[in-house]
Amino acid sequence: MAGAIVTLAAMHEPDRVASLTLVSTTSGGADLPPISEEFTRYTSAGGPDPSDTAAVVDFIVGLTKVYSGDSPYYDETAMRALADRDVALHRQHRLLPDQPFRHRLQRANSIQRGPRAHPGGAR
DSSP: OHHHHHHHHHHHOGGGOSOOOOOSOOOOOTTSOOOOHHHHHHHHSOOOOTTOHHHHHHHHHHHHHHHHTTOTTOOHHHHHHHHHHHHHHHHHTTOSTTSOOHHHHHHHHHSOOOOOOOTTSOO
């Protein structure tokens, strides 16, 4: 749904969008396969307690497994190592919900932005 929303926003306000990168999204067209029941169950069950590092890692690993479907190339050991590292970095930089971050948002919002860059040159 988010992919469709940002696509519509970009179509209606093209001067405000330099580029979009859409990952793991769909147009929702009737000719496309539906979301799998396994994916819907997993993502509807609620996430882990953000303060429980092991639960967060397990959730990420489970989510990537659901995303991969029946792929023979899914490597759970490698994904767990990546999730462990990613969660540790996020905790170190205070980016997970159990850590304070509002002061960083205020600072980011106060940064003056320069002119927008457009692919292929200025408009």
